[in-house]
Amino acid sequence: MSSTRPVEVTNAMKRFGDTLALHDVGIRVDDAEILALVGPSGCGKSTLLRIVGGLESLDSGSVRLAGRLVDDGTTRLPPERRGIGLVFQEHALFPHLTVRSNVAFGIRDRSAVDQRRRVDEMLAVVSLPELGDRYPHELSGGERQRIALARALAPEPALMLFDEPFASLDRNLRVDLRRHVVDALRATGTAAVMVTHDQHEALAIGDRVAVMRSGRIVQTDTPSRVYHSPVDEFVAAFLDEASFLPIDQVDGTASTVLGGVGGVTSPTQRAMVRPDDLEFTDADTGIDVEVTAVEYRGMHWFAEVGLHDGTTMRALASHLHPPRVGDRGRIRLVAGHAQVPVEPVD
Ligand code: ADP
Numbered sequence: 433m434s435s436t437r438p439v440e441v442t443n444a445m446k447r448f449g450d451t452l453a454l455h456d457v458g459i460r461v462d463d464a465e466i467l468a469l470v471g472p473s474g475c476g477k478s479t480l481l482r483i484v485g486g487l488e489s490l491d492s493g494s495v496r497l498a499g500r501l502v503d504d505g506t507t508r509l510p511p512e513r514r515g516i517g518l519v520f521q522e523h524a525l526f527p528h529l530t531v532r533s534n535v536a537f538g539i540r541d542r543s544a545v546d547q548r549r550r551v552d553e554m555l556a557v558v559s560l561p562e563l564g565d566r567y568p569h570e571l572s573g574g575e576r577q578r579i580a581l582a583r584a585l586a587p588e589p590a591l592m593l594f595d596e597p598f599a600s601l602d603r604n605l606r607v608d609l610r611r612h613v614v615d616a617l618r619a620t621g622t623a624a625v626m627v628t629h630d631q632h633e634a635l636a637i638g639d640r641v642a643v644m645r646s647g648r649i650v651q652t653d654t655p656s657r658v659y660h661s662p663v664d665e666f667v668a669a670f671l672d673e674a675s676f677l678p679i680d681q682v683d684g685t686a687s688t689v690l691g692g693v694g695g696v697t698s699p700t701q702r703a704m705v706r707p708d709d710l711e712f713t714d715a716d717t718g719i720d721v722e723v724t725a726v727e728y729r730g731m732h733w734f735a736e737v738g739l740h741d742g743t744t745m746r747a748l749a750s751h752l753h754p755p756r757v758g759d760r761g762r763i764r765l766v767a768g769h770a771q772v773p774v775e776p777v778d
Pocket of ligand 1: 448449452471472474478480
């Protein structure tokens, strides 16, 4: 039975000359779900999004939207017939139209009364009800992006596609705007795929996160699973700071310098610890370390610590006790935190 979920991409292949931009890629998006697509620059995120949107075609594989085959490598349904809303980094509003006319653009075949009602609703969704009579050049960058969102949502698309929609904005505005986007999607029950190179944005926005590397999807999971149970060292290190410790097997027990490790499934795995898994301690249970580098991050410090065997790890340190290079101390796993075995990158 074929599914009617908003997006189903299977075995997607796409080549540009010598570059294999997508290799056997599969994604699905469930009803009202937000899928964040994240990975380093050039890994194929935009290509995948553009293929879902119909701006680019597959070499082989398939794209289904709400159960309808829209690209099978030979025929492609054009973007305007896919029932999708697109929001890109550059907010392409029509400069000569007011905000109201911009938002009404995709519904201009509806009656004037309907248009007015829908525009009012959309301006309320993006919390800018008072700006309808302005022109794009009279708006800030963040306001323009919210109006672009309102315009894309107005025709009630079954699916929204976002390509780095906040990349050009400063951090505070980005956080504010992504709350608006998520609220607007939730309020309208709209499914979405959002491309970002920003790990924290992906974790904050996605109901699920698909991590890409070199044209492949490496892991698709909930934010907490990709973060805490990454499939390999690439996913682990891409999503945030991570240290990897060798695992020793002695009499059937797996352990690292920090103690026992559960769930080891192969001899090639190493144990991931994140900085917040480690704490400095005065207790005898800690292992001896020397601070080799420090970095101030405002809320806390990062301390790189070295063990006597040359292994280094990154640990969080409180701003109340700033670490200094050369400090000697002890470190241990925070109670309740675990070392997580992960595969090396192939
Ligand atoms: P991302 O969005 O993850 O930064 P892209 O999907 O834009 O990555 O690009 C994936 C790869 O495909 C890159 O190597 C890029 O240079 C290449 N690529 C993308 N679009 C084209 C194109 N139109 N022509 C040639 N190469 C392209």
